[in-house]
Amino acid sequence: MVSIQSSLSARTTSAVLCVIALPMITSDARAQSVTFKPRVDFGVAQPNVVQSSVADFNHDGNLDIAVTMEGESAGKVEVLFGDGHSDFGTTTEFLAYVAWGLCTADLNGDGWNDIAVTAKAWASHGVGVVFNNHTGGFAGGSSMSTLASPPVALAAGDFDGDGIMDLAAASESGGYAVDWFKGLGSGAFSGFHYVPITSNLVGSRIYTGHFNADTPLDLVLTHSTGVMVLLNDTSAAGNFAAASGITISENIQSLAVLDIDGDGLDDLLTGSYSGNLRVWRCLGNGSFTLLHSYTSTVGALEVALGDLNKDGNQDVMLVGLSGVQLFFGLGGGAFSAPQTIAAGVYPKTGVIGDWNGDGWLDIAIACKNLAGMDSYVSVYEQLPTGTAFCFGDGTGTACPCGNVGAAGRGCANSIGTGALLAPSGSQLVSNDTVVLTGTGMPNSSVLYFQGTTQQSAGSGAVFGDGLRCAAGSVIRLGTKVNTGGASQYPVGADPKISIKGLVAAGNVRTYQCWYRNAAAFCNAETFNLTNGIQITWAP
Numbered sequence: 134m135v136s137i138q139s140s141l142s143a144r145t146t147s148a149v150l151c152v153i154a155l156p157m158i159t160s161d162a163r164a165q166s167v168t169f170k171p172r173v174d175f176g177v178a179q180p181n182v183v184q185s186s187v188a189d190f191n192h193d194g195n196l197d198i199a200v201t202m203e204g205e206s207a208g209k210v211e212v213l214f215g216d217g218h219s220d221f222g223t224t225t226e227f228l229a230y231v232a233w234g235l236c237t238a239d240l241n242g243d244g245w246n247d248i249a250v251t252a253k254a255w256a257s258h259g260v261g262v263v264f265n266n267h268t269g270g271f272a273g274g275s276s277m278s279t280l281a282s283p284p285v286a287l288a289a290g291d292f293d294g295d296g297i298m299d300l301a302a303a304s305e306s307g308g309y310a311v312d313w314f315k316g317l318g319s320g321a322f323s324g325f326h327y328v329p330i331t332s333n334l335v336g337s338r339i340y341t342g343h344f345n346a347d348t349p350l351d352l353v354l355t356h357s358t359g360v361m362v363l364l365n366d367t368s369a370a371g372n373f374a375a376a377s378g379i380t381i382s383e384n385i386q387s388l389a390v391l392d393i394d395g396d397g398l399d400d401l402l403t404g405s406y407s408g409n410l411r412v413w414r415c416l417g418n419g420s421f422t423l424l425h426s427y428t429s430t431v432g433a434l435e436v437a438l439g440d441l442n443k444d445g446n447q448d449v450m451l452v453g454l455s456g457v458q459l460f461f462g463l464g465g466g467a468f469s470a471p472q473t474i475a476a477g478v479y480p481k482t483g484v485i486g487d488w489n490g491d492g493w494l495d496i497a498i499a500c501k502n503l504a505g506m507d508s509y510v511s512v513y514e515q516l517p518t519g520t521a522f523c524f525g526d527g528t529g530t531a532c533p534c535g536n537v538g539a540a541g542r543g544c545a546n547s548i549g550t551g552a553l554l555a556p557s558g559s560q561l562v563s564n565d566t567v568v569l570t571g572t573g574m575p576n577s578s579v580l581y582f583q584g585t586t587q588q589s590a591g592s593g594a595v596f597g598d599g600l601r602c603a604a605g606s607v608i609r610l611g612t613k614v615n616t617g618g619a620s621q622y623p624v625g626a627d628p629k630i631s632i633k634g635l636v637a638a639g640n641v642r643t644y645q646c647w648y649r650n651a652a653a654f655c656n657a658e659t660f661n662l663t664n665g666i667q668i669t670w671a672p
Contacts, residue, residue, distance in 0.1 A: 235250055285303060285336065578615075602662070
């Protein structure tokens with residue numbers, strides 16, 4: 134059985150498994166890479182983090198992150214509460230013996246997300262359910278024993294069609310790899326119902342989906358030698374029979390369920406421990422055909438989905454002990470070459486979500502860390518292409534005149550009053566169409582310039598009364614005269630760009646605008662700079 138004890142804490146350092154559907158935000162952007170601000174690490178209570186999930190647990194409109202930790206003798210589940218500004222310093226935690234598998238869902242029908250967790254143990258194996266107490270913690274619940282042991286993963290869904298949430302568990306050994314528990318209402322569950330066809334399999338994860346044309350919810354199990362699809366019977370009684378599924382000689386640790394072609398059948402993206410991402414199309418009877426196969430340098434322990442570059446296609450994040458990689462969807466089940474993300478020590482699991490409410494998806498990676506050391510969650514806030522990235526005071530607003538900085542200037546830590554806007558309607562542009570717009574500057578001549586890199590977000594080199602954000606190989610572009618405090622510059626038509634060959638398809642460039650201060654603005658230096666923006670160029 135699983136021992137549950139709750140407590141509340143707040144912690145910061147220097148600085149699910151249910152599938153949660155995230156909203157898709159479309160645009161015409163097609164960048165095959167994304168940029169993140171430097172990661173911020175948040176420590177968690179115990180060593181050996183295992184799985185993670187994302188949900189709004191406290192109903193404040195911000196996404197939170199839950200993680201299981203095996204620990205060294207006890208184990209815990211910890212929820213890191215997001216504040217809407219990518220900060221996860223406030224947490225709650227509860228004891229869960231050898232905590233491993235994690236599932237987030239409304240398990241008692243009160244409209245709040247609860248947590249189910251497995252105990253990966255021999256003598257005390259099982260599933261524990263804890264209920265959201267609506268005040269930032271978890272309490273009560275129930276415990277169920279699995280027939281197999283040890284259980285390592287969970288999935289939630291209504292398997293018998295009675296409108297009540299049920300649970301399914303995947304186990305590594307000890308008889309049958311899959312048990313399911315019928316929901317009885319108000320968060321209570323029946324004893325185990327084992328799935329006979331899963332005998333002697335070594336399970337790793339379990340997911341829900343629709344893999345044939347009927348209504349009942351099906352299951353799919355990842356195991357040491359492939360993937361087994363468990364089709365629910367047409368009476369929705371929760372009797373599962375194996376379909377042909379996917380038989381490959383790979384240790385499949387995780388997968389993602391996604392209807393790639395919009396035919397109403399769920400397709401699969403599998404991540405193998407040996408380092409492959411494979412895309413499988415469902416044929417409608419629980420069998421699949423391989424569409425694409427990609428090589429990865431990480432042994433995938435987690436596969437997560439989200440439209441990171443806002444092009445309308447779901448992207449894939451693979452997390453493994455040797456690193457993190459992003460594959461960007463190209464449509465039709467195809468993906469780009471991977472982008473590698475610098476991660477902490479032994480990344481184990483990860484989630485995708487919008488941590489700061491800017492409409493762009495961010496990522497969080499939970500790292501196992503070195504032996505005997507507490508794990509931590511690294512939060513990566515996406516730096517949207519085509520939007521401002523460098524501000525003097527970290528907020529995008531000017532510091533007041535007279536706020537003398539370290540350099541003795543009137544607004545040494547300021548972006549001034551000007552603002553440089555992204556090209557209208559696009560974050561990915563071509564040389565002949567991009568037009569930069571500078572606003573909020575005096576009615577005088579202003580100079581636009583381009584860099585090849587950027588200063589760190591929230592910082593820059595003090596220059597006049599502003600900060601020089603565009604860095605690297607910087608070239609001056611042309612000048613424009615502001616009218617009504619604004620001007621536009623067709624940077625794509627600037628001969629300096631084509632002559633010097635500085636911008637090719639896929640290259641990232643940074644832009645900023647220089648201008649003279651108005652007479653009434655900060656009688657210190659006589660010039661200022663707008664914020665910087667970053668643009669990825671397309672053909």
